[in-house]
Amino acid sequence: MDIIEHLISEHRAVEDLAEQIRDADADVARRTMFDELEHELRVHMAVEEGWLDPIIRSTLGDDEADETETEHDVLRSALDTARPLVAESGFGAALDALDAAMRHHHEEEESDVFPVLQRDAADRLATLDPEALERQARGEAEDTRTYDELYAAAVEVDLTGRSTMTRDELARALEYETT
Ligand SMILES: [Fe+2]
Ligand SMILES: [Fe+2]
Structure with a gap:
């Protein structure tokens, strides 16, 4: 899977998780799924910021790259707002805000950013191995155990x-x- 396909599949995965969290009827399940969503989204953004941002900057310009970073900050604050509310009555509204911010941002990347990178920066994208980047973003060395x-x-x-x-x-x- 190339880096762009990988990032798009992660967009769908975190959106699906948000749906499942909305449908969860127990606080424990909701907490577990929220933790997973938060972890996945943070690693995803770290990969984009670490390795895609320089390519976005030189291909689409600083405005588009800055907009992407700003939207990541919006997502981080939506996570910070929602996390302490997981077992509270206000959680539905906080989850809706997070979900809307994610969908807006994913739509932006998938329609305005990724297609341009695929057209104008395919060679640079081809050097990025999504799994290796994720390990680096998680701060982990490759697991060499047998x-x-x-x-x-x-x-x-x-x-x-x-x-x-x-x-x-x-x-x-x-x-x-x-x-
Ligand atoms: Fe992003
Ligand atoms: Fe993304």
Whole structure:
């Protein structure tokens, strides 16, 4: 998957999570899903800011790059507003605001930013490996443990479904457990 396809699939994933959070009927489930949404969105924005921003700046200009950054700040404050309200009655309104800000921003990137990058900066995009960037954005080195070492770690944390996972799936699941 190339970097743009990857970013677009993450847009849909966090939008779906917002829907699921809205439908969740228990505070615990809502909290777990909100934590996941927040984590995914923050890593996503860190990848865009770290590696896409310089390409946006030189391809579309500072105004478009600054607008993208401003919208990321709006998303961060919407996360900060919603987080303490997860189990409160005002959460619905805070989630709606976050969801609207996400959809506006994703629409902007997908219609005004990404197509221009794909047209004018394809060579630079091709040098970006989404999975490696995500690991860097999470501040993690690549997990070099063997299958047996990962499986032992999975037993340690009692990871559900571990017996059917491949090495890479174990690495990813453990990474998620510990973040
Ligand atoms: Fe973005
Ligand atoms: Fe994005």
